[in-house]
Amino acid sequence: xxxxxxxxxxxxxxxxxxxxxxxxxxxxxxxxxxxxxxxxxxxxxxxxxxxxxxxxxxxxxxxxxxxxxxxxxxxxxxxxxxxxxxxxxxxxxxxxxxxxxxxxxxxxxxxx
Numbered sequence: 001x002x003x004x005x006x007x008x009x010x011x012x013x014x015x016x017x018x019x020x021x022x023x024x025x026x027x028x029x030x031x032x033x034x035x036x037x038x039x040x041x042x043x044x045x046x047x048x049x050x051x052x053x054x055x056x057x058x059x060x061x062x063x064x065x066x067x068x069x070x071x072x073x074x075x076x077x078x079x080x081x082x083x084x085x086x087x088x089x090x091x092x093x094x095x096x097x098x099x100x101x102x103x104x105x106x107x108x109x110x111x112x
Contacts, residue, residue, distance in 0.1 A: 009049055009050050012110050013073070013075055013077070014070065015070040015108075016067065016068070016106050017070075017103055018065070018106075019065070019102070020059065020064075020065055020101060021101035022064075022101070029066075033051065036089065037051060037070075040085075043081060045076070046070055046071065047071035049070045051066065051067070054066065
């Protein structure tokens with residue numbers, strides 16, 4: 001994805017989204033995800049993103065694993081995203097793909 005720094009997204013905070021989806025959804029989900037990531041990266045405080053397909057641990061048969069790591073300038077930028085934008089953006093994914101995927105999230109703080 002564009003905006004990704006070598007070695008991963010730049011910024012002091014990494015917001016990671018891990019996605020487990022039906023393998024049949026891979027192509028349409030990745031097409032949607034490209035626009036989704038671009039929209040998020042255009043928000044204030046985001047510094048870039050890296051999208052990866054998970055190979056280890058291997059997804060269950062018939063499933064695909066994806067990982068998106070977003071870089072943010074600081075915790076305040078993440079808090080603003082979670083408060084002002086995340087509910088709408090998450091609802092869009094659910095409206096398009098329903099219960100055919102599961103997303104889990106975590107927040108990482110980069111060490112100096």
